[in-house]
Amino acid sequence: MIAIGEASRLSGVSIETIRYYEREGIIARAERSASGRRAYSDTEIFELRFIKRCRDLGFSLPDAVALRDLADAPNNSCETVERLGRAHLTEVRSKLRELRQLEKALSELVSNCANGNNDCPMLDALRAS
Amino acid sequence: MIAIGEASRLSGVSIETIRYYEREGIIARAERSASGRRAYSDTEIFELRFIKRCRDLGFSLPDAVALRDLADAPNNSCETVERLGRAHLTEVRSKLRELRQLEKALSELVSNCANGNNDCPMLDALRAS
DNA sequence: ATGCATCCTGTAGTAACTACAGAAGCAAGT
DNA sequence: ACTTGCTTCTGTAGTTACTACAGGATGCAT
Numbered sequence: 070m071i072a073i074g075e076a077s078r079l080s081g082v083s084i085e086t087i088r089y090y091e092r093e094g095i096i097a098r099a100e101r102s103a104s105g106r107r108a109y110s111d112t113e114i115f116e117l118r119f120i121k122r123c124r125d126l127g128f129s130l131p132d133a134v135a136l137r138d139l140a141d142a143p144n145n146s147c148e149t150v151e152r153l154g155r156a157h158l159t160e161v162r163s164k165l166r167e168l169r170q171l172e173k174a175l176s177e178l179v180s181n182c183a184n185g186n187n188d189c190p191m192l193d194a195l196r197a198s
Numbered sequence: 199m200i201a202i203g204e205a206s207r208l209s210g211v212s213i214e215t216i217r218y219y220e221r222e223g224i225i226a227r228a229e230r231s232a233s234g235r236r237a238y239s240d241t242e243i244f245e246l247r248f249i250k251r252c253r254d255l256g257f258s259l260p261d262a263v264a265l266r267d268l269a270d271a272p273n274n275s276c277e278t279v280e281r282l283g284r285a286h287l288t289e290v291r292s293k294l295r296e297l298r299q300l301e302k303a304l305s306e307l308v309s310n311c312a313n314g315n316n317d318c319p320m321l322d323a324l325r326a327s
Numbered sequence: 328a329t330g331c332a333t334c335c336t337g338t339a340g341t342a343a344c345t346a347c348a349g350a351a352g353c354a355a356g357t
Numbered sequence: 358a359c360t361t362g363c364t365t366c367t368g369t370a371g372t373t374a375c376t377a378c379a380g381g382a383t384g385c386a387t
Contacts, residue, residue, distance in 0.1 A: 074333065084334090085376060093374090104383055106334055115325075122324050126307075127300050130374065140321045147318035151311035154320055158304045165301055168294050171256050175287045178255075182280035189276035191283055192269045195251050196244075203364065213365085214345060222343090233352055235365060259343065 070100070070108035080117035087117065095120070095134060128157055199229070199237035209246035216246065224249070224263060257286055 077084045090096045091107075096116060099107040116137065123133035132153060139150055181190035206213045219225045220236075225245060228236040245266065252262035261282055268279055310319035 072333080083376085086374080088335090089375060104334090105336095106383080119324055124374090126304060136321070136324060140325060147311060147321070150318050150320050151308060154304065154308040154311065158301070158308055161297060161301050161304060165294070165297050168290060168297060172287070172290050172294060175255060175283065175290060179280060179283040179287055182276060182283065189279050191279050192265070192276070195248055195265060196269060201364080202366095212345085215343085217366090218344060233365090234367095235352080253343090 070102075070110065071114065073099075073107045073109070076107075076109040076114055076117065079114045081121050082117045090117075090120070095130060126157075127161060128153075132157065199231075199239065200243065202228075202236045202238070205236075205238040205243055205246065208243045210250050211246045219246075219249070224259060255286075256290060257282075261286065 071079070073084050073087060076082075077087060080087075082090075087096075087107075091098055096113070099109055099113065102108055119137055119140065120133045123136050124130070128136065136150065136153060178191045178194055181194075200208070202213050202216060205211075206216060209216075211219075216225075216236075220227055225242070228238055228242065231237055248266055248269065249262045252265050253259070257265065265279065265282060307320045307323055310323075
């Protein structure tokens with residue numbers, strides 16, 4: 070059995086976050102030692118890592134939970150997984166488009182600054198009606 | 199004088215958000231009518247729009263406030279504005295890099311799904327140690 | 328016995344809003 | 358005058374996914 074600090078190191082999920090997941094019912098309540106300390110099995114470390122990987126890919130916590138449940142389901146759940154993945158990909162691409170436009174607008178604004186004149190082109194742009 | 203609903207329409211900032219800005223001291227407390235309703239002048243609409251524009255460019259609220267203060271300052275503040283702009287641009291570009299990687303990883307994962315076989319490549323990838 | 332690291336629970340804070348509830352005001356039509 | 362319906366008011370709580378304590382208990386090595 071593994072204590073929470075080691076579980077954190079093994080899974081990459083911070084101690085506070087592991088406790089938070091337990092509080093919120095994202096993961097099951099961990100076993101406790103005689104003195105009340107949490108104890109984790111390999112399976113639970115695995116689960117934490119799975120959730121971590123989903124989160125790193127930008128899935129929301131509810132999505133991560135859904136994926137974990139699908140991964141645990143005995144039946145074939147590939148279609149649902151694909152649907153979740155594609156939906157998320159759509160979101161990511163839309164965010165990407167936004168961010169690209171933003172980068173363009175900002176870099177234009179800032180590049181105009183490099184002329185050391187008296188008025189500020191960037192402030193003017195922000196002021197513009 | 200303009201009521202809050204009209205101010206919202208003119209500035210693109212929602213009513214609740216305008217009240218929130220006032221509560222938080224982002225903008226000055228608006229004048230009140232005899233019956234206690236907020237009343238806005240053109241200048242205040244302008245200010246709301248300025249802040250809205252900053253927010254749309256992804257500046258934080260504190261940054262937006264700083265930019266507004268710089269815009270109101272009589273002295274030439276172009277350098278400070280440029281510094282804020284460049285710092286923000288750096289953040290945006292770093293976020294953009296992250297999101298591009300994410301898009302790549304996700305689209306690879308999802309594209310593997312299109313083979314209609316029995317096991318799920320995406321779940322396998324999420325499971326992978 | 329003494330440190331020191333680790334752990335516990337419980338609470339509050341983060342960013343920037345958003346969403347009510349419950350009451351009051353305003354404007355138009357009858 | 359009265360009703361209907363829209364707008365506004367204050368105040369509070371909820372959102373996402375954590376993070377950061379405070380104050381105290383436990384475990385382990387010296």
